[in-house]
Amino acid sequence: MQGPAAGVALVVCSFFVGAIPWGYIAGKIAGGIDLRTVGSGSTGATNVLRTLGARASAVVLVLDFLKGLIPVLVARSIGIDPAWQAAAAVATVSGHCWSPFIQFKGGKGVATGAGAVLGLIPEAIVAVPVVLATIWLTRLVSLGSLLGVFIAIAIAAIAAMTGRVEWSTPLAVVAIGAIIFYRHRENIDRLRRGRERRLGERVAV
Numbered sequence: 001m002q003g004p005a006a007g008v009a010l011v012v013c014s015f016f017v018g019a020i021p022w023g024y025i026a027g028k029i030a031g032g033i034d035l036r037t038v039g040s041g042s043t044g045a046t047n048v049l050r051t052l053g054a055r056a057s058a059v060v061l062v063l064d065f066l067k068g069l070i071p072v073l074v075a076r077s078i079g080i081d082p083a084w085q086a087a088a089a090v091a092t093v094s095g096h097c098w099s100p101f102i103q104f105k106g107g108k109g110v111a112t113g114a115g116a117v118l119g120l121i122p123e124a125i126v127a128v129p130v131v132l133a134t135i136w137l138t139r140l141v142s143l144g145s146l147l148g149v150f151i152a153i154a155i156a157a158i159a160a161m162t163g164r165v166e167w168s169t170p171l172a173v174v175a176i177g178a179i180i181f182y183r184h185r186e187n188i189d190r191l192r193r194g195r196e197r198r199l200g201e202r203v204a205v
Contacts, residue, residue, distance in 0.1 A: 007084030014071040014088040018095030018112055021102045022063040023048050026056045036105045040186075040197075043099075044107030046141050050197075061111050068092050068115025076119075082165070086172035089116035093176050097183055108183040110145045113176045117152050120169050121159055127151035139198040142187035149177040 023043030027033035030052050039047045045064060049057035071092050075085045096112040098104045117124050127148045134144035156170035181188070190196040 002078060002080045002084075006078075007080060007087070010071065010075050010080055010084055010088045011091045015091040015095040017067050017071055018092035019099040019101055019106070020063075020067060021099045021106060022067075023060045023107060024099075024102050026052060026060050030056060036102065041105070042107050042183075043102070043105065044109075045111055046108075046199075049199075064096065064107065064111035065115040067096070068112035068117075069119045070115075072116055072119025083168040086120060086166075086168040089120055089172050090175045090179075092116050093179055097179055108145075108187075109176065109180045110148075113180055114148070116176060117156075117173055120172060121152075121156050121165055123159060123164075124152045124155050124173075126155065135199060140191070140196055141199055142184055142196060143191060146181065146184060146188070149180055153177055 021043050023035050023045065026048055027035040027043075033051060035041070035043045035047055035051060039050050041047070045057045045061035048060045068089070071088050072085050075088055080088075093109045093113045093116055095106075097106045097109045099106040114128075130151060131144040131148040134147055135141055138144070153170065153173050156165070156173040159165045160167045160170045187196060
């Protein structure tokens with residue numbers, strides 16, 4: 001196992017990896033569009049889909065997912081303690097949501113959070129079909145994403161109770177889930193009022 005200094009370095013590096021604003025970069029490449037000022041104001045893949053289209057959204061989705069997954073996998077490969085891996089996962093999502101590179105704006109944490117959680121506990125992959133089915137049936141990305149948070153937390157808790165992972169893992173998943181819910185607070189309000197935007201609705205830029 002690596003020592004505390006390596007753990008701290010991992011967390012700091014993970015934050016800045018997470019802070020790379022791929023959606024913002026895509027908007028600038030696509031014609032100088034600042035995603036912080038259009039649509040939901042998020043730099044995540046869903047707002048990219050609504051403003052730039054499916055191709056750009058798919059690229060951003062993959063890149064955001066990887067920046068959540070890779071720090072955890074690297075930490076595991078070099079023998080960093082699982083508690084530090086869990087902290088790095090939370091740091092990566094935090095960097096994505098509050099990127100210092102774009103005045104502490106960012107995305108809502110879903111794709112990066114999914115990558116981080118799957119890095120910590122691959123069994124959480126079972127949430128993916130449920131999330132996709134929910135989005136397919138309702139065309140509500142936010143609803144599917146929030147449902148996925150609950151499933152991931154349940155899986156992580158079961159894994160900890162059965163000794164599959166340390167308790168730092170479900171604690172990290174809960175923290176990531178809390179960030180995602182906080183970032184979706186306006187979506188939750190619109191869902192409650194039946195006014196949430198549905199998948200496929202374009203935003204004028």
